[in-house]
Amino acid sequence: MLHKKELYEVSRWWKELDLISKLSYARDRVVECYFWTLGVYFEPQYSRARVMLAKTIAMISIIDDTYDSYGTVDELAIFTDAIESTYYLLATTSFIGMESVPKEAFDWLMKKPKIQVANVTICRVVDDIATYEIEKKRGQTATGIECYMNEYGVCEEEAMREFSNIAESAWKDINEEFVKENAVPRETMKRVVNLARLIDVVYKHNQDGYTHRRKC
The missing domain is CATH 1.10.600.10 (Farnesyl Diphosphate Synthase)
Structure with a gap:
């Protein structure tokens, strides 16, 4: 029941973003993103961490698809400059859900x-x-x-x-x-x-x- 509640929250967030209709090249894999989080934080007390990590992976997936299927070399050079300094910060956001960290x-x-x-x-x-x-x-x-x-x-x-x-x-x-x-x-x-x-x-x-x- 807890997993269903978390997946509902992540799915609703993803649907409200509506990125798939705006970015036709992007993969719609929010359930798979949540599956990843279950392997990283399987303990019941890390519910918040699972939700935050699922959202993070979903956004990284969009970035990955932009590199693979959309941007030109010149465009991606600018894009890389914009995200390079923040990537590791993005990758650590899920730890916020571990209140003891x-x-x-x-x-x-x-x-x-x-x-x-x-x-x-x-x-x-x-x-x-x-x-x-x-x-x-x-x-x-x-x-x-x-x-x-x-x-x-x-x-x-x-x-x-x-x-x-x-x-x-x-x-x-x-x-x-x-x-x-x-x-x-x-x-x-x-x-x-x-x-x-x-x-x-x-x-x-x-x-x-x-x-x-x-x-x-």
Whole structure:
């Protein structure tokens, strides 16, 4: 019942924004955004955090679609300048829902610790692997895989393998930092780890389960 109440709140907010009718290229995936939050904050007491994180992911999804399917290179350069300085602040908003999180945790995250950089890296490279074939069929040539192939003069298979190696290395960084980091509560760090775990679930078997809904 609590999950239904939260999803209703997020869905109503999303419907009132009405972005999908204004941005035809954007994906309408608010339920999937909420699913992500359940993996990050599954404990009942983090209801507020789940709602805030679901809204955050939905807005980041719009930004991602703008890069992939809409803006020109010149337009996106301006867009990047506008959001670059605020991205990490946006990514930390969900911690507000964890009322026990001290200010030190926010300060720590804003410094881009190694565990968070590894988290972002996993999200990026796993997404690039899973969406590559679809984006190639759409005629997109500026994908992460294509850029790597062109820059290093390697084949598609080798580029894919290297991206997988990058993700594996990032997982090692996450495990190492989770064990040795003492600057912030373990409860806070678990959220970073859980988000990386959800990436593995959503893009399981190198398939884009976020864009293309599938039965569990």
